[in-house]
Amino acid sequence: MKPDPIASDFLEALTKVSRKIRTAFNQQVTAHGLTYPRARALFRLAKKQNMTQSELACDLELEQATMVRLLDRMEENGLIERRPDTNDRRVKLIVLTPYGEEQAAMVRSIADRIREQIFQDIDPDELHVAVALLERISANVTDLEDVDVPA
């Protein structure tokens, strides 16, 4: 029952490349006065505004409590605004300020440039195959969680 070494190798490679990409991205955006989590949030908001904090947290796979403080700082930095929802007084809708839009565009251009360089010599077909594999593994991980915390 020894562990299959290729599975370990895969996990190691996955963890490593994921961490490296995040670090590279972070270096680029910090050079422009942002952080990786804020850049992620900006990117998401550039596609869809007027989301609630919960929706945004769910999209970015963060806890609500984490979202609150991230938005606190983004609000202090003048990137976003919290607007009340007239239908539900508990809700706050998040919108980008003009400065936030500007920064979101900057983030997008950085992301485009990094993607171009990272994947320059990679066959798109290989990426398709890899995405399918990653999604199958992702589903297996989800099942794993269900076993431990059944509804």
Place this chain on the structure above:
Amino acid sequence: MKPDPIASDFLEALTKVSRKIRTAFNQQVTAHGLTYPRARALFRLAKKQNMTQSELACDLELEQATMVRLLDRMEENGLIERRPDTNDRRVKLIVLTPYGEEQAAMVRSIADRIREQIFQDIDPDELHVAVALLERISANVTDLEDVDVPA
């Protein structure tokens, strides 16, 4: 000059599965009184003891400063010991306590079980191909960093 959508999809899938695996792992080890970073350090130390803090930090891709406090807490928890190096008085060598060895074995069994379930229906050949791809991408990210911070 529009971004290739498959590259975005790949990055998204990679980020997502990586985060999910880490979260799943974390849930398992916290149920046994550990945390993910401590489990990682234990796992590494189970393979090679008497490493310096710097070596361990490098292996785990953490900063020295991060390593210091992680080891502080692992020492408080009785998992590890810091021993002076007789050849170099700046250095501290890290060894597992008997309790640390025990916990490391527990981590290993959790890791084996999770790997088995995550990869149960995945063809090892596919994993080999994927590892090669991940390593090529990893190398591209390294090159990217070199461009920005040339020696």
Place this chain on the structure above:
DNA sequence: ATGATATAGTTGGCATGCTAACTAAGTCGT
């Protein structure tokens, strides 16, 4: 209607993670 329950957001407390600035100790050039 009204009481139980659920949901949105907040706060407190803790563990990582980073960079920058610091101390102690080793190394190297002259």
Place this chain on the structure above:
DNA sequence: ACGACTTAGTTAGCATGCCAACTATATCAT
């Protein structure tokens, strides 16, 4: 030998990230 540089570890300060407990509001059952 001694001053410049490097290296190992630490500390301070900040930004994420989590969970648990809390407030305010909405919804649902009866």
